[in-house]
Amino acid sequence: MTLRYLTAGETHGPQLTAIIEGLPSNLKLDFEALNFELARRQKGYGRGRRMQIEKDTAEIVGGVRHGLTTGAPVALVVANNDWTHWRNIMNIEPISGTDEEKRRVHRPRPGHADLNGGLKYNLKDLRNVLERSSARETAIRVAVGAIAKQLLGHFGIKIAGQVIRIGEIEAPPHQLPIDELISKTENSSVRVVDPKTEKLMEAYIDKIKEEGDSIGGIVECIVEGVPVGLGSHVQYDRKLDGRIAQAVMSINAFKGVEIGIGFEAGRLPGSKVHDEILYSEERGYHRASNRLGGFEGGMTNGMPIVVRGVMKPIPTLYKPLQSVDIDTKEPFAAQVERSDACAVPAASVVLEHVVAWEVAKAFLEKFGGDSLEEIERNVKSYLAQLESY
Ligand SMILES: Cc1cc2nc3c(=O)[nH]c(=O)nc-3n(C[C@H](O)[C@H](O)[C@H](O)COP(=O)(O)O)c2cc1C
Ligand SMILES: C=C(O[C@@H]1CC(C(=O)O)=C[C@@H](OP(=O)(O)O)[C@H]1O)C(=O)O
Numbered sequence: 001m002t003l004r005y006l007t008a009g010e011t012h013g014p015q016l017t018a019i020i021e022g023l024p025s026n027l028k029l030d031f032e033a034l035n036f037e038l039a040r041r042q043k044g045y046g047r048g049r050r051m052q053i054e055k056d057t058a059e060i061v062g063g064v065r066h067g068l069t070t071g072a073p074v075a076l077v078v079a080n081n082d083w084t085h086w087r088n089i090m091n092i093e094p095i096s097g098t099d100e101e102k103r104r105v106h107r108p109r110p111g112h113a114d115l116n117g118g119l120k121y122n123l124k125d126l127r128n129v130l131e132r133s134s135a136r137e138t139a140i141r142v143a144v145g146a147i148a149k150q151l152l153g154h155f156g157i158k159i160a161g162q163v164i165r166i167g168e169i170e171a172p173p174h175q176l177p178i179d180e181l182i183s184k185t186e187n188s189s190v191r192v193v194d195p196k197t198e199k200l201m202e203a204y205i206d207k208i209k210e211e212g213d214s215i216g217g218i219v220e221c222i223v224e225g226v227p228v229g230l231g232s233h234v235q236y237d238r239k240l241d242g243r244i245a246q247a248v249m250s251i252n253a254f255k256g257v258e259i260g261i262g263f264e265a266g267r268l269p270g271s272k273v274h275d276e277i278l279y280s281e282e283r284g285y286h287r288a289s290n291r292l293g294g295f296e297g298g299m300t301n302g303m304p305i306v307v308r309g310v311m312k313p314i315p316t317l318y319k320p321l322q323s324v325d326i327d328t329k330e331p332f333a334a335q336v337e338r339s340d341a342c343a344v345p346a347a348s349v350v351l352e353h354v355v356a357w358e359v360a361k362a363f364l365e366k367f368g369g370d371s372l373e374e375i376e377r378n379v380k381s382y383l384a385q386l387e388s389y
Contacts, residue, residue, distance in 0.1 A: 003361040005144050011136035012086035018076045018140045020147065022364065023063070025071035026372040027151055034058050037146040037353065038078065038139060044345025045189040046205040046215075048338045053082045058143040071370055074147065078139050090131070105130055106327045111315025118326060126326070135252035135343065138350045145353025148360035154372070155379060157225040157359070158182075161352035163191045164308065166201045166217040166344050167208065178224045178304075191219075191345040209341040212319035216253065216311040217344035221355045223294070223305035227379075228285075228386060230300040230362040239298025240362045247354040248309040251347060256310040260293025275303070284386065300362075307355055311347050314340050 002022055009016035038056040062075030088095060089103045099106075105126035108114035117129030149159055160181045164171055171192045176184065184193040190201040208215045231240025241259050248257040265273050275287035286302065293306035320333030340346075367378040 003148075003357075003364050005357075007137055007140045007144070009080075009137070009140065010090060010131035011080065011134035012082055012131060013080060013090050014083045015080060016078045016137060016140035018144050020063070020074040020076070020144055022368075023069050023071070023074055023147070023151070024364070024368075024370060024372050024375055025069055027069040027154065028067055029060070029064060029069065029147065030150060031058075031060070031067075033150065034143060034146045037142055037149070037349070040186075041139060041142045041346050041349040041353075043189075044191065044343065044349075045202050046209070046340060046342030046344070047346060048340045050082060050338060050340075054139075055081065056139050058140075058146075076140065076143050076147075078143055080136070089127075103127060107325050107332055108323055109315050110321045110323055111312070115323075115326075124326070133252070135350075138252065138346075141357075142350060142353045145356045148356040149353065151360050152223075152356060152363065155225075155363070155375075157223060157363075159221065159223050159352050159356050159359075161185070161191065161219060161221045161348040162193065163201070163345055163348050164218040164220050166190065166342060167204055167215040169197065169200050169204050171197045178222060181222070185348075189345070191348050205342045212317060213341075214314035214317055214339070215342045215344075216313040217342070218308055218310050219344060219348035219351050220306065220308045221348070221351045223307075223355060223359055226294065226300045226302070226305055226359060227383065228300060228302040229382075230359065230366055231295075231298045233297035233299060240300065240358065241293075241295040241298055243362070244305070244307055244355055244358045247358045248307060248351060251309065251311075251350050251354060253311045253314065253343075253347070254309045255312045258293075258308040259295055260306050261291045262293075262308060265291075275301075305355070305359070307351070309347075309351055311344055314343060316340075 004022055005018050005020040007016060007018045035057045038058060042051050042054060042056055056078055059077045060074065061077055063070055063072040064074060108126055113129050113133035114126040117133060118126045123129060158178050160178050162181060162185045172194055174193055176193060181193065185191045188198050190198050192198050205215065232238040245257045248254055273291055275289045275292055277285060278288055279285050290303040294300055294303045316336050316339035318336050322331060325332050367375045369375045369378055
């Protein structure tokens with residue numbers, strides 16, 4: 001069974017919903033850890049007032065009994081607290097009232113989905129586009145990814161995320177072990193290891209916000225403990241690096257993705273790009289470096305997976321950008337009620353979870369079974385095969 005999920009729900013509607021299919025039975029879910037991931041996504045310097053309204057927690061409404069998955073689809077719900085303020089506007093039944101009362105949107109924001117969605121779906125109220133295109137949906141995707149993270153965690157696979165750049169400020173490189181990286185970034189308002197960089201990034205975001213502008217950045221995710229051979233070279237859509245790239249690009253506002261040294265590989269000679277193969281009794285086959293970010297031939301090579309994504313600046317700006325009213329076709333300068341100025345730290349948490357999902361999916365394709373015990377047996381036998389190779 002392929003692991004898959006779908007989400008539904010609007011940003012100001014009652015809730016976000018997901019159904020996950022293909023999880024094995026007997027996986028013990030840690031609800032506290034799941035909600036901790038949701039809280040992590042909400043934090044981060046530069047977010048707007050909405051994050052003070054929401055206190056994201058996931059309710060599991062199917063597929064779990066007494067803390068264990070049953071093998072049935074797992075249904076998840078994350079409620080929108082803000083819905084109480086939008087109950088009437090988001091009503092599923094028709095309501096009477098003026099455009100103003102219905103909060104109809106007719107002024108598309110450059111950089112958001114508004115205009116394309118309006119044209120494509122023939123919607124004259126751009127709220128019908130905005131409501132679903134909002135990155136609020138990443139809350140439920142983090143909930144889904146948190147379950148994938150728990151499955152991977154059971155097999156000793158760890159995932160960390162960090163912010164590499166916000167606008168002009170870049171975090172200095174480091175070689176911290178993954179557990180230390182996880183704990184240091186956890187205590188940082190911008191998810192960096194170095195406190196000096198944290199202060200610089202905070203001040204930078206403040207300045208951008210004061211100017212009525214927004215800012216993007218670069219985030220990184222590291223996955224450690226992945227066995228050799230997830231993904232496959234034999235078919236384009238089985239290449240795991242390709243699937244991860246798609247998942248990263250599906251995060252709202254992401255405009256690029258790199259695996260390992262990524263775009264730098266176009267600048268360097270082969271001798272400075274490829275990771276030489278070594279062998280020792282204790283470690284088996286391993287690499288002298290990890291410039292290719294854990295992938296060759298669309299398959300994991302046993303080194304940590306290293307993925308970076310670039311997030312553009314938030315499109316909703318207090319500083320007006322030129323756009324056109326779809327009613328009058330006249331130009332206008334956009335007005336904003338509230339928005340994030342920078343969501344790069346939050347996006348690093350989303351990145352961890354979409355990557356976790358893709359790795360978990362490939363893991364189950366390789367070792368899949370209906371119960372956790374069956375998967376454990378499959379993993380064990382594969383590891384023995386690798387050892388004797
Ligand atoms: C965590 C997160 C928070 C975001 N917050 C906002 C926001 O407050 N205002 C906004 O206009 N866009 C925000 N965005 C970006 C938009 O959702 C995104 O630009 C939009 O969906 C259009 O998609 P695209 O940029 O991928 O083309 C956010 C994105 C993420 C990942
Ligand atoms: C709600 C979330 O992010 C939202 C993403 C978003 C957008 O346009 O993408 C716009 C803002 O929504 P609102 O206009 O309601 O404040 C953000 O707050 C969230 O991350 O949970």
